[in-house]
Amino acid sequence: MKRRTAIRQLVYITGGTLLIPACLNREDKATLSLTNISVTGSQEKLVAELAETIIPQTTTPGAKAIGAPLFIWTMLNDCYAKEDQQRFMGGLVAFDKAYSDGNERSFLESDTTQRIAFLTKLSAEKDKKSDIHYFASNARKLTIQAYTNSKYFLTEVEPYELIPGRFKGCVPVQKNNTKKA
Amino acid sequence: MRTGTEKQYKKSIINYSTMPTESNTFDVIVIGSGMSGGWAAKEFTGKGLKTLVLERGRNVEHLKDYPTTNKYPWEFPHHGQVPLAIQEENPVISRCYAYREDAMHFFVKDTEHPYVQQKPFDWIRGYQVGGKSLMWARQTQRWSQFDFDGPARDGFAVEWPISYQDIAPWYSYVEKFVGISGNKDGLPHLPDGEFLPALDLNCVEDFFKSSVAENYKDRQVIYGRCAHITDPQPIHLEQGRAQCQKRTLCQRGCPFGGYFSSNSSTIPWAQKSGNLTLRANSIVESLIYDDQQQKVTGVRVIDSVTKKVTEYFARVVFVNAGAINTNLILLNSTSRRFPNGLGNDNGLLGKYIAFHIYRGKISATYDGHKDFTMEGRRPTSAYLPRFRNLHKQETNFLRGYAAGFSASRNTRNNSDGYGSALKDNLAASELTSWHVSSHIMGETIPKETNMVSLSKDQKDEWGMPLLNIDVAYDDNDEKMIVDFFEQFTEMFTKAGFTNIKTSDSHQAPGLDIHEMGGVRMGKDPATSLLNKWNQMHNVKNVFITDGACMTSTSTQNPSLTYMAMTARAADYAAAEMKKGVL
Incomplete structure (x- = not known):
């Protein structure tokens, strides 16, 4: 419980107010106000949970803690063409429905194992032209981008040096260059 | 708004007889504060001459105005990507490799400064103090005699009026100040x-x-020789610049002054002399030619914010507005003596543009x-x-x-x-x-058909004719x-x-950001605009030392050559002023 509170506080600080449960919003209003996309509170929650399913909180921060949901919506709103935004949003709705149709519970009500089972099945499908695939693959891509460019990743896992101060043109490869997860 | 501007503009033409006073008169006016303008400013102020530098863009002060310089990748909302709406509105600048979220504030948007592409031409501009010297790729290779011999040997353009020996000491002069990292390759x-x-x-x-x-x-x-301080010498420390820290975030402006820009080097150096007046937001509408005195007496300036027109006067004018804009200003500087643009008796002004x-x-x-x-x-x-x-x-x-x-x-x-x-x-x-x-x-081989000219019917927000660019x-x-x-x-x-x-x-063409020519140097006033001192054949107190002066292009990144030519021409002009010739 303590840990959950701590995580929630972290997200409040880094990712804004994305974690407020949608049920508190009677009209299913999103916490984000986007200029080019209309999004409901439950859609917002689904994207956040999907991101967290892909990169969960473990002993190290997950997607929500590093602000991936906000990044996904920001990129979708600002850097995607209108028709691609429509595919993403259409795919989101279809994803939610397909999940509920194929499972006893909805995506949001399911546990991580069930969610991953669905995602694994989805990615095994040969025909990836549908909007569901567009949504799932773009959400995944943006989640990974948010994570690998996050402050956590670039300070703890693969440190980014703002001021390297040096260049060496030829150094032996370090055998043990596996980074800390 | 537009009507008001045009009215104001016309009015200023009619009543343009601002009187020269102590406050609006200088020894030298330099138009532009980029790579070459910064050097003109440094040289003239260093020789004790009161110098006015006019920059059409906003002021960008070293360190103070580099808002992204210390940002980490995660601090950019789009991780470096330029939002799509901006890209779609500004297709030309969006094609530039350096137009990214971290440096986009240093580039001109297509929508704000239109021009006419008679053939596709990506005109990449940076309107601010320092110009494109803030975001350049910093490659600094010298020309050799093989390059200066090109036009004469291969029979194109006109013969260069200078040789490698003329420019070599000036390369050395600017290299020492700029700080060039390189090997002696022989x-x-x-x-x-x-x-x-x-x-x-x-x-x-x-x-x-x-x-x-x-x-x-x-x-x-x-x-590749480059303008980075790898071992700071006293002259670099004196400029307040330190060793390059290999950040490779140069396009944001460097907090160490590790690479050369006007902002980190020549402009603050000129300011320290006490002889520099730097006026940002100053669009030069034209150079003022006096028929009686048979020389240029000053420049007419439109304030980019208030649109107020003022005039400034000087004995010598250096035009360093950036190759294409230098052509624009000269073409727009018409008078009874030069109805087709300043110094343009042979009709070649704006022609032989190359890249x-x-x-x-x-x-x-x-x-x-x-x-x-x-x-x-x-x-x-x-x-x-x-x-x-x-x-x-x-x-x-x-x-x-x-x-x-x-x-x-x-x-x-x-x-x-x-x-x-x-x-x-x-x-x-x-x-x-x-x-x-x-x-x-x-x-590329300069050709008469690769040219820029003034639009006859289209004007920009400040009443300046748009430039037609016809280069292929x-x-x-x-x-x-x-x-x-x-x-x-x-x-x-x-x-x-x-x-x-x-x-x-x-x-x-243009996306190389090495546009040159239009006001070429040459031996013969019948076939060129400038003499061997970058001085207009027909208007002796006007010098052009940016890319517009180039007779041919060779292959080397050109900025180092512009800097050397500027220092050389400034030295000549200052000596002529001292002698009383100018």
Whole structure:
């Protein structure tokens, strides 16, 4: 419980107010106000949970803690063409429905194992032209981008040096260059 | 708004007889504060001359106005990407490699400063104090006598009025101040300069260098000389500049002053002299020619914010507005004596615009040297000076090309799986094979048909005529690109590189950001606009020392040459002023 509170506080600080449960919003209003996309509170929650399913909180921060949901919506709103935004949003709705149709519970009500089972099945499908695939693959891509460019990743896992101060043109490869997860 | 502006503009033309007073009169006016304007400012103020620098853009002060310089990747809302709406509204500038979220505030948006593309031309501009010297690629190779001999030997354009010997001491002069990192390579076709230590070539660049040397007697791979302080000398410390920290975030403005820009170097230096007046937001509408005195007496300026028109007066005017804008200002400077633009008796002003070919790229994989990699970052790469048609004509096209070359080894993150497995995969990066690539930097032949002219009916927000740009590639350029692909495919193959891929971006002229000419130098006033001192043949107190003065383009990145020419011309002009000739 303590840990959950701590995580929630972290997200409040880094990712804004994305974690407020949608049920508190009677009209299913999103916490984000986007200029080019209309999004409901439950859609917002689904994207956040999907991101967290892909990169969960473990002993190290997950997607929500590093602000991936906000990044996904920001990129979708600002850097995607209108028709691609429509595919993403259409795919989101279809994803939610397909999940509920194929499972006893909805995506949001399911546990991580069930969610991953669905995602694994989805990615095994040969025909990836549908909007569901567009949504799932773009959400995944943006989640990974948010994570690998996050402050956590670039300070703890693969440190980014703002001021390297040096260049060496030829150094032996370090055998043990596996980074800390 | 527009009507008001035009009214104001016309009114100013009618009542343009502002009287010269102490406050609006200077010894020298320099139009533009970029690469060459900054040098003019430094030289004149250093010689005790009261100098006014007019910059059409906003002020950008070193350190203070670099808002992104210390940002980490995660601090950019779009991780570097320019939002789509901005890209769609501004297709030209969005094609520039450096127009990214971290530096977009230093570039001009298409929508704000329109021009007419009679043929596709990507005009890349930076309107601010420092101009494009803030975001340049910092490559600084000298010209050689082979380059100055080009037009005369191969029968195009006109003969250069200067030789390498004329400019060589001025290269040295500016190199010492700027700080150039390089090796003494002893090549007659790419003369050595005053160098600070070079950084390393990496293992594979060194390997390619040996391979090329073994297989070709006439081709060299060298370290690309660049304007980075690798070992600060007292002159650099005196400018407040320190050693380059290999951030390779130069386009944001450097907090160390590690690379050269007007902002970090020449402008603050000029300010320290007490002789500089820097006026930002000042669009030069025209130079004022006095029929009686048979010289230019000053310039007419539109304030870009208030649109108020003022005039400033000086004995000498240096036009360093950036090659294309220098043409615009001169074409717009009409008088009874020069109805077709200042100094333009022969009708050649705005003609013989040329540029560099940057269309061709070749890349490949190298499977050797797998036990080695690089550490840190480096702000330059390897360079291959021109080898085609160097001593004599030997191909089916005129002139030749230089090329950049770099080898790199990236890390690849495995992004398979979900949950902890994915996190582990992302954390365990592995090194890829070495990737090598090279790009062409080709000389184009200046032609009368490649030209800029004033629009007869379209004006900008400030009442300035829009510029028609009519510039295109020709058959010689196409043949050169084919040859670049052939020769580099052969060199790459001999080096054992595999997976060789060539690509022609077909990018429009202009995206090279090496536009030149229109006000060329030459010996004969009948066929050129400027003499060997960058001085207008017909208006002796006007000098043009930016890219507009170039008679031919050669292959080298041109900024170093503009700086050297500016220092040389300023020295001449100051001496003539002292003698009372100007």
